[in-house]
Amino acid sequence: MTQKLKAIIIGPGNIGTDLLMKMQRSNWIEPVWMVGIDPTSEGLKRAQEMGIKTCDSGVDGILDAVIEDDIRIAFDATSAYVHAENSRKLNELGVIMIDLTPAAIGPFCVPPVNLKEHTKKLEMNVNMVTCGGQATIPMVAAVSQVQSVNYSEIVATVSSKSVGPGTRKNIDEFTRTTARAIEQVGGAEKGKALIIINPAEPPMLMRDTVHCLLDSEPNEALIRASVEKMVEKVQQYVPGYRLVNGPVFDGKRVSIFLEVEGLGDFLPKYAGNLDIMTAAALRTAEIFAEEVANNEIKLPERAANHIS
Amino acid sequence: MDLRNRYVVLHDMSLRDGMHAKGHQISLDEAVKVATGLDEAGVPLIELTHGDGLGGNSVNYGFAAHSDEDYLNAVIPKLKNAKTSVLLIPGIGTVDDLKRARDCGADMVRVATHCTEADVSEQHLNWARENGLETVGFLMMSHMISKEKLAEQAKLMESYGAQCVYCTDSAGYMLPDEVTSKIKSLRDALKPETDIGFHGHNNMSMAVANSLAAIEAGALRIDGSVAGLGAGAGNTALEVLVAVLNRMKAHTGIDLYQIMDVAEDLIVPLLDQPIRVDRNSLTLGYAGVYSSFLLFAKRAEEKYGVSARDLLVELGKRGTVGGQEDMIEDLALTMSLNRN
Numbered sequence: 001m002t003q004k005l006k007a008i009i010i011g012p013g014n015i016g017t018d019l020l021m022k023m024q025r026s027n028w029i030e031p032v033w034m035v036g037i038d039p040t041s042e043g044l045k046r047a048q049e050m051g052i053k054t055c056d057s058g059v060d061g062i063l064d065a066v067i068e069d070d071i072r073i074a075f076d077a078t079s080a081y082v083h084a085e086n087s088r089k090l091n092e093l094g095v096i097m098i099d100l101t102p103a104a105i106g107p108f109c110v111p112p113v114n115l116k117e118h119t120k121k122l123e124m125n126v127n128m129v130t131c132g133g134q135a136t137i138p139m140v141a142a143v144s145q146v147q148s149v150n151y152s153e154i155v156a157t158v159s160s161k162s163v164g165p166g167t168r169k170n171i172d173e174f175t176r177t178t179a180r181a182i183e184q185v186g187g188a189e190k191g192k193a194l195i196i197i198n199p200a201e202p203p204m205l206m207r208d209t210v211h212c213l214l215d216s217e218p219n220e221a222l223i224r225a226s227v228e229k230m231v232e233k234v235q236q237y238v239p240g241y242r243l244v245n246g247p248v249f250d251g252k253r254v255s256i257f258l259e260v261e262g263l264g265d266f267l268p269k270y271a272g273n274l275d276i277m278t279a280a281a282l283r284t285a286e287i288f289a290e291e292v293a294n295n296e297i298k299l300p301e302r303a304a305n306h307i308s
Numbered sequence: 309m310d311l312r313n314r315y316v317v318l319h320d321m322s323l324r325d326g327m328h329a330k331g332h333q334i335s336l337d338e339a340v341k342v343a344t345g346l347d348e349a350g351v352p353l354i355e356l357t358h359g360d361g362l363g364g365n366s367v368n369y370g371f372a373a374h375s376d377e378d379y380l381n382a383v384i385p386k387l388k389n390a391k392t393s394v395l396l397i398p399g400i401g402t403v404d405d406l407k408r409a410r411d412c413g414a415d416m417v418r419v420a421t422h423c424t425e426a427d428v429s430e431q432h433l434n435w436a437r438e439n440g441l442e443t444v445g446f447l448m449m450s451h452m453i454s455k456e457k458l459a460e461q462a463k464l465m466e467s468y469g470a471q472c473v474y475c476t477d478s479a480g481y482m483l484p485d486e487v488t489s490k491i492k493s494l495r496d497a498l499k500p501e502t503d504i505g506f507h508g509h510n511n512m513s514m515a516v517a518n519s520l521a522a523i524e525a526g527a528l529r530i531d532g533s534v535a536g537l538g539a540g541a542g543n544t545a546l547e548v549l550v551a552v553l554n555r556m557k558a559h560t561g562i563d564l565y566q567i568m569d570v571a572e573d574l575i576v577p578l579l580d581q582p583i584r585v586d587r588n589s590l591t592l593g594y595a596g597v598y599s600s601f602l603l604f605a606k607r608a609e610e611k612y613g614v615s616a617r618d619l620l621v622e623l624g625k626r627g628t629v630g631g632q633e634d635m636i637e638d639l640a641l642t643m644s645l646n647r648n
């Protein structure tokens with residue numbers, strides 16, 4: 001389809017590979033390059049076998065190809081440390097950057113809640129928050145769209161196997177970033193995030209609990225309807241996103257109990273936390289592409305010749 | 309068992325683990341009275357904060373009567389000899405919380421992780437060491453892994469800067485042989501200058517026996533609470549342990565009669581319910597479930613009409629770990645819906 005936007009993925013690890021597999025099924029985004037820094041990377045080999053062009057010299061290695069290959073979207077699944085540089089170089093070339101790292105130099109994006117705000121403004125860098133954020137902020141928003149939420153707290157419980165070394169070294173950041181996004185995107189006055197890692201075998205599916213403390217007595221029917229509608233929206237890109245229990249009402253408290261089962265593309269099904277990140281990132285790119293195709297937004301003009 | 313002339317450092321949990329038993333509602337006045345009483349009795353280490361550590365104030369675990377800073381600021385200036393520690397569970401508390409605690413005068417941080425997840429404690433232990441706090445690594449639910457794996461996790465914490473590592477029987481599941489074997493394993497694996505600690509719960513009435521086994525196997529520090537005020541069936545009762553250690557001619561530096569008085573005159577009047585091995589707390593120990601789940605399971609039973617014991621047994625089967633209080637309500641909902 002001519003309306004597909006062409007994309008690169010930076011970071012051939014688990015997230016990058018899972019993203020690539022999802023992208024190959026996409027009607028809106030076409031993966032062209034997988035970019036890494038290690039020539040011996042398994043992920044680059046896999047991408048090659050999938051028919052994708054690969055580069056093992058980092059983002060610098062593909063800058064010249066950006067215009068030639070009409071790359072319009074980049075996904076960064078590397079680390080916060082290198083993200084700013086990646087983003088700068090690619091934004092300069094008119095490429096929209098979707099940040100799956102904790103760098104968060106661009107605004108937070110939770111597709112069913114605030115993606116349209118970003119596409120309207122043609123935001124050139126959006127950040128996917130955290131896995132816990134992607135799983136829970138839609139629910140916070142579902143409640144805050146009905147009634148004022150003074151405080152919202154999320155509890156993300158993830159299997160030990162699906163938490164990588166990056167998150168473990170920076171677990172504080174996970175809680176801080178998620179809490180900020182609960183406020184900025186979820187609409188709660190104050191947010192808090194807790195994360196628990198559970199090593200049970202076989203690995204458990206991701207569980208997320210959302211507690212909201214409202215300003216006033218909850219309108220149960222409206223909240224229930226809003227929550228159910230939002231669950232359906234998320235299920236459009238994460239079919240394994242389920243409302244297990246709730247919404248439960250107790251005084252001014254509303255609690256929602258969720259489960260996220262991954263598709264099992266590259267990541268195993270229990271890694272729903274990682275799956276929701278790749279699915280949300282791809283969904284974000286797809287909406288950009290849809291809006292470009294519908295002429296709702298225009299991609300940035302860019303020079304025919306790039307001088308690096 | 310010969311513990312003659314062994315020196316044991318007892319670390320009081322009444323004002324931290326005890327918070328679990330009080331729904332985190334110990335008042336500042338009560339905290340000051342208990343802490344000063346313990347200090348005068350010669351207790352060298354006192355832990356303060358919400359039951360779930362710094363940052364624990366939440367819907368999930370309950371909101372305490374006061375902020376951690378308020379507790380620290382009320383108690384610390386009143387202490388003459390005792391040092392204070394704070395608990396920090398990564399994923400709940402952060403380095404920012406730790407900074408604030410340090411600024412209130414806390415001497416020590418105990419960074420607690422589930423026994424298989426020591427690597428989430430790196431940033432906190434590192435920061436603490438670099439910023440003048442004494443450091444302890446705390447491996448929770450230690451009954452859930454082998455002694456070899458426990459030693460590996462302990463070594464990680466040691467490498468991040470922990471000066472002492474604890475084998476923690478959060479569920480009160482262990483029996484003395486297991487304690488002996490795990491403490492020995494830690495003692496063999498860790499450097500001689502790294503101390504070993506043991507934290508017991510009395511859910512199977514084994515807390516004192518387990519503590520003795522730990523000391524014999526090489527533990528220097530033992531956690532306990534006055535009158536056992538703590539989660540589940542409580543912690544090892546300090547006044548009882550002091551009496552036992554006195555009989556065995558070990559040294560704690562604690563005056564037995566004074567600590568007995570703190571238990572009887574200060575803690576007992578505070579109790580909302582007796583701290584005992586009852587049907588539910590025995591189930592916690594038997595099924596290997598985190599002790600702080602006790603009151604939550606009781607509340608879920610009242611609210612949803614599902615037996616607390618059934619809840620706890622199922623939570624144990626599912627391998628639920630510390631911090632997963634949300635799963636108690638979730639499971640109660642599921643069980644009550646399935647019933648109808």
